[in-house]
Every structure is written in C-alpha cells, then in structure tokens.
Amino acid sequence: MRSFDPDDSNVVRPFPFFRAGVRADPSAANRPILVLEDVYKYFRADKPTLRGLNLTVERGEFLFVTGPSGAGKSTLLQLIYRKHTVEEGRILFCGRDIARLTSKSIPYLRRNLGVVFQDFKVVQHWTVFENVAIALEILDMPQRLVRSRVVETLERVGLGGRGGDRTSNLSGGEQQRVAVARAIVTEPALILADEPTGNLDPHLAIDILTLFEEVNETGTTVIFATHDHSLISKRDHRIISIEDGRVSEARRGLRSWSARDIISAADTKRGSGVHKHPVAV
Numbered sequence: 001m002r003s004f005d006p007d008d009s010n011v012v013r014p015f016p017f018f019r020a021g022v023r024a025d026p027s028a029a030n031r032p033i034l035v036l037e038d039v040y041k042y043f044r045a046d047k048p049t050l051r052g053l054n055l056t057v058e059r060g061e062f063l064f065v066t067g068p069s070g071a072g073k074s075t076l077l078q079l080i081y082r083k084h085t086v087e088e089g090r091i092l093f094c095g096r097d098i099a100r101l102t103s104k105s106i107p108y109l110r111r112n113l114g115v116v117f118q119d120f121k122v123v124q125h126w127t128v129f130e131n132v133a134i135a136l137e138i139l140d141m142p143q144r145l146v147r148s149r150v151v152e153t154l155e156r157v158g159l160g161g162r163g164g165d166r167t168s169n170l171s172g173g174e175q176q177r178v179a180v181a182r183a184i185v186t187e188p189a190l191i192l193a194d195e196p197t198g199n200l201d202p203h204l205a206i207d208i209l210t211l212f213e214e215v216n217e218t219g220t221t222v223i224f225a226t227h228d229h230s231l232i233s234k235r236d237h238r239i240i241s242i243e244d245g246r247v248s249e250a251r252r253g254l255r256s257w258s259a260r261d262i263i264s265a266a267d268t269k270r271g272s273g274v275h276k277h278p279v280a281v
C-alpha cells in the first residue's frame with residue numbers, strides 16, 4: 001500500500017483497490033464508474049428481489065434511485081458496497097468485477113466508497129471530530145493529516161468549529177451532516193446514500209440534498225436512493241426507478257411524477273457525466 005505524503009493533494013484517493021499491490025489501470029478513467037449487468041439477487045428462492053437488473057452510471061453523475069418500498073433500492077446499494085453478494089450477473093466498478101471479490105479484498109473496494117444512511121449511524125457519545133476522523137484513522141493516516149482533513153471537511157459540510165461538540169447534542173440535520181462528512185473525508189469516487197433525508201423535515205431534506213450536490217460538483221459520483229418524489233421533482237438529475245426487480249429510466253427534469261414519465265431504459269439517451277478526478281485503481 002502506498003504511504004501518505006502530506007504534500008500530495010491526491011493523498012487519499014490513490015489506494016489500490018481489491019487487493020494490495022494492484023497497479024493503477026489508467027484505462028479505468030475512461031470507463032463508466034459502475035456497470036451492473038443482468039444482476040439477480042435472491043433473498044427467497046421463489047422470488048428474486050432483483051431480476052436481470054442492468055444499469056450504467058457514468059463518472060460524475062448524480063443519480064436518484066427511486067421505486068416503491070421493498071423494490072430493492074437498499075439492496076442495490078448494498079450489493080455495490082458488498083454487504084451482500086449477487087447470485088448472477090456482474091457488477092463492474094471502474095471496469096473491475098466486484099460481485100465476487102474475496103472478503104480480504106472488500107476493504108480495498110470500500111476505500112473508494114462513501115456510504116450515508118437514513119439513521120445517520122454516528123456514534124452519539126463521540127465528538128463530531130471523532131466521528132469523522134475514524135474514517136481516516138482506519139486507513140492509518142497520520143494524526144496531523146487527520147486533523148487538517150477533518151477540520152477542512154467539517155467546514156465543507158457547514159459544521160466548522162463544531163468538532164469538539166458531543167454528537168448527541170446535535171440536531172438530526174446536523175448529525176446527518178456529520179455522517180456526510182465521514183463519508184466524504186476520504187474523498188471517495190462514489191457516494192452511496194440510502195434515504196439520507198428520510199428522517200428529516202422537508203426543509204432540512206433540501207439542505208442535505210444540496211450538500212450532496214456540492215459534493216457531486218467536485219467530481220464525486222453520487223447515487224441517492226429515496227422514495228420522496230417531492231424532493232426528486234425539485235431537481236434535474238437523472239432518475240431511475242426499481243420496479244419488479246429491474247430498472248426503468250425516468251426523464252431528467254421530471255416536474256410532475258406520473259407513470260407515463262417512466263420510460264424504458266433503452267429509449268433513454270443519457271449524457272455522460274464529468275469526473276474531475278480519475279479514480280485510482
């Protein structure tokens with residue numbers, strides 16, 4: 001594994017992923033960040049949750065994932081961060097199949113991902129600083145660098161000066177900002193957000209959505225799962241819906257949500273995203 005150089009602005013991102021010693025693959029920069037090919041996931045033998053799901057996500061995209069409760073939105077994200085494995089199909093992250101990574105390689109994959117959940121999953125009795133710093137400490141980053149990274153990231157999410165506060169004293173919206181800070185402090189290539197605004201009132205939901213959009217502006221790809229159509233309809237991002245275990249593509253800029261707005265993925269022309277920083281592989 002590469003050692004840290006505080007003068008290198010790309011100090012976090014160049015982890016080899018999948019296993020130590022894998023050299024960077026420059027051609028990966030031109031590939032979509034994520035491709036799911038004919039993915040099947042069964043939790044019950046008689047009823048697949050995902051059945052032949054296909055999806056391509058370009059670098060730098062902001063993608064909403066929606067669909068009814070139980071459709072498989074969380075399952076899709078969980079397959080990407082390897083909480084679960086697929087039964088059939090491939091999941092290519094920067095061109096490499098992660099669907100069947102060995103357990104030893106999974107931490108390398110996860111260094112390239114930031115995950116944010118509906119219930120924040122922050123440690124209440126830790127300080128704000130500690131909750132964010134942990135993401136860097138598990139990478140063995142030197143303390144001096146951890147400190148500057150965390151301070152900078154807390155500023156970025158609007159929590160400048162709050163590092164010493166006990167997390168339980170923060171509001172729900174502020175706690176979700178801590179969770180976002182923890183997800184982005186390692187500068188991951190891809191952020192997976194599973195109903196990150198589900199516990200927040202509509203006003204705070206917009207604030208958190210805007211925060212993810214600011215992260216996306218810097219080149220990070222964001223996949224944002226939500227069933228909140230009022231939130232989705234306020235924005236112009238690409239939208240996919242999971243129904244019957246497959247993906248349907250909805251039009252960008254959807255203002256009023258209706259069934260006829262869902263069109264087949266094959267009929268949709270997507271613009272390719274921009275990603276400012278190539279992902280190290």
Ligand SMILES: Nc1ncnc2c1ncn2[C@@H]1O[C@H](COP(=O)(O)OP(=O)(O)OP(=O)(O)O)[C@@H](O)[C@H]1O
Pocket residue numbers: 043049067068069070071072073074075076227
């Ligand atoms: N670990 C698991 N074990 C068994 N079944 C599961 C598991 N995880 C998910 N499922 C099932 O897979 C289906 C999809 O669940 P998932 O949580 O992905 O839906 P969702 O679209 O995220 O729903 P919601 O909008 O309610 O969050 C459901 O039928 C669920 O019961």
Ligand SMILES: [Mg+2]
Pocket residue numbers: 073074075194195
């Ligand atoms: Mg879910």
